[in-house]
Amino acid sequence: xxxxxxxxxLPGPKWAGLFAExxxxxxxxxxxEGDSARATYLESRRALKEYMPELIPLYEDLCDxxxxxxxxxxxxxxxxxxxxxxxxxxxxxxxxEPVLVRNYDYDPNAFDSLILRTGWQGRQVxxxxxxxxxxxxxxxxxxxxxxxxxxxxxxxxNGFGVPLIxxxxxxxxxxxxxxxxxxxxxxxxxSYNVTVLDAKRHYLTAMMAPDRPAIITHAAVATxxxxxxxxxxxxxxxxxxxxxxxxxxxxxxxxxxxxxxVGAFLRPPLYSTAFDAGFGTIYTAVYRPRxxxxxxxxxxxxxxxxxxxxxxxxxxxxxPGAA
Numbered sequence: 387x388x389x390x391x392x393x394x395x396l397p398g399p400k401w402a403g404l405f406a407e408x409x410x411x412x413x414x415x416x417x418x419e420g421d422s423a424r425a426t427y428l429e430s431r432r433a434l435k436e437y438m439p440e441l442i443p444l445y446e447d448l449c450d451x452x453x454x455x456x457x458x459x460x461x462x463x464x465x466x467x468x469x470x471x472x473x474x475x476x477x478x479x480x481x482x483e484p485v486l487v488r489n490y491d492y493d494p495n496a497f498d499s500l501i502l503r504t505g506w507q508g509r510q511v512x513x514x515x516x517x518x519x520x521x522x523x524x525x526x527x528x529x530x531x532x533x534x535x536x537x538x539x540x541x542x543x544n545g546f547g548v549p550l551i552x553x554x555x556x557x558x559x560x561x562x563x564x565x566x567x568x569x570x571x572x573x574x575x576x577s578y579n580v581t582v583l584d585a586k587r588h589y590l591t592a593m594m595a596p597d598r599p600a601i602i603t604h605a606a607v608a609t610x611x612x613x614x615x616x617x618x619x620x621x622x623x624x625x626x627x628x629x630x631x632x633x634x635x636x637x638x639x640x641x642x643x644x645x646x647x648v649g650a651f652l653r654p655p656l657y658s659t660a661f662d663a664g665f666g667t668i669y670t671a672v673y674r675p676r677x678x679x680x681x682x683x684x685x686x687x688x689x690x691x692x693x694x695x696x697x698x699x700x701x702x703x704x705x706p707g708a709a
Contacts, residue, residue: 387708388499391500395506408498425460437572465546473489473624475489483644483674487648492666494708498514501682502514530555534578535610536576536578538617544573546575552580566592584675589606593613669684
């Protein structure tokens with residue numbers, strides 16, 4: 387699997403190049419239910435203006451770089467995209483230094499494989515890209531880190547794809563409390579658990595859903611269900627309850643040092659090689675938001691990045707079990 391790291395302070399030629407490269411694949415996915423199944427441009431822009439007005443100038447810049455087409459603009463709004471599922475485990479290390487650790491379990495053939503650093507709108511953000519400007523995890527220069535897991539529910543509604551919600555939080559928030567207010571307010575099109583951790587070690591997990599208000603908890607662990615298991619076969623397949631129990635035991639009984647705690651994500655039961663069924667562990671991410679440092683880890687390999695020393699480049703990594 388080939389990963390890249392790209393840095394661009396303002397939307398420009400690097401991002402335009404990424405869009406040109408990824409758009410054909412994203413377009414096939416976005417249109418798989420037909421053009422009429424997706425929201426119109428006016429509906430998409432109206433939703434962005436209502437719920438994420440600060441992003442409108444940035445959205446317009448990106449649409450221009452993407453060529454200004456109708457379908458590209460609707461895709462980039464992330465409003466009511468096609469349904470998609472992932473696995474994932476995430477937890478906050480209980481030591482003194484704020485650390486957020488997560489596994490991202492997904493199909494490696496439907497993934498950006500991209501660490502993106504941006505300075506858009508005066509805010510530095512580093513994270514794992516999804517949908518070209520969305521993020522599945524990341525941090526900003528105010529010391530706020532964020533990550534998502536799928537919430538284990540089939541319900542689909544009117545709302546945004548969660549990667550753009552994570553981008554919005556990192557562009558506009560500096561504390562976990564501010565992030566919680568955003569995550570309570572912005573509608574999501576499917577159910578996700580979003581964990582945020584700030585520089586003062588305040589944290590929360592928002593259980594977001596399209597058909598009920600977000601539940602804000604003080605949970606330090608999130609896997610693939612919310613308060614109760616609602617999709618039993620998915621829960622059984624992803625072992626979400628077992629992974630949650632394992633992490634809670636490590637937080638309450640073992641009190642591991644940081645490196646040992648992070649290392650647990652690279653072994654079963656958290657680490658998955660179930661790629662044949664669509665949900666293997668693609669990477670482990672480690673965020674130290676107070677220090678402005680992050681790592682992407684694979685078995686035997688670590689790629690470190692930070693706001694002070696972000697290095698562009700590429701890595702070819704071997705992922706056990708992936709084709």
